Amino acid sequence: xxxxxxxxxxxxxxxxxxxxxxxxxxxxxxxxxxxxxxxxxxxxxxxxxxxxxxxxxxxxxxxxxxxxxxxxxxxxxxxxxxxxxxxxxxxxxxxxxxxxxxxxxxxxxxxxxxxxxxxxxxxxxxxxxxxxxxxxxxxxxxxxxxxxxxxxxxxxxxx
Numbered sequence: 001x002x003x004x005x006x007x008x009x010x011x012x013x014x015x016x017x018x019x020x021x022x023x024x025x026x027x028x029x030x031x032x033x034x035x036x037x038x039x040x041x042x043x044x045x046x047x048x049x050x051x052x053x054x055x056x057x058x059x060x061x062x063x064x065x066x067x068x069x070x071x072x073x074x075x076x077x078x079x080x081x082x083x084x085x086x087x088x089x090x091x092x093x094x095x096x097x098x099x100x101x102x103x104x105x106x107x108x109x110x111x112x113x114x115x116x117x118x119x120x121x122x123x124x125x126x127x128x129x130x131x132x133x134x135x136x137x138x139x140x141x142x143x144x145x146x147x148x149x150x151x152x153x154x155x156x157x158x159x
Contacts, residue, residue, distance in 0.1 A: 003088040006055035007042025008068070009079060009150050010097050018158060019133040020151065021101060022143060023062055026108060026129035028115055038142040040092055040150060051091045052076060062128045064107030067099060079153045084146040092150045094157065103131035
């Protein structure tokens with residue numbers, strides 16, 4: 001089965017503007033990349049795992065925030081799925097939040113990667129090195145191109 005990921009697109013109203021919460025991947029490959037490098041918090045899940053459950057788990061692993069686990073399941077609205085260039089399917093849900101979620105407090109889990117590529121050397125990096133709130137227009141510039149439909153679907157859903 002092709003790889004699948006599940007993630008969350010959180011949004012809030014700030015000064016009559018809708019803002020979305022995105023994360024930036026950690027590690028040396030992404031260190032100097034910005035536009036087109038951000039993502040919704042997401043991660044892979046096993047075939048026997050419920051995708052929304054995986055999305056909530058991955059959000060907590062990548063940000064360190066567990067506040068979403070207290071929200072009722074009906075708070076999460078499906079945004080469908082997209083297919084990324086590498087063949088991975090990403091499923092997403094949107095949720096409006098009213099509580100404070102400070103990007104400066106993000107604490108990601110760590111993972112190992114081979115760096116430099118094909119060197120045999122393993123280094124430990126955070127999956128996410130930072131997070132931020134962006135207007136939907138700015139998020140379009142920042143997010144991976146394949147994930148832009150999630151922004152469009154969210155904008156249509158809340159219009």
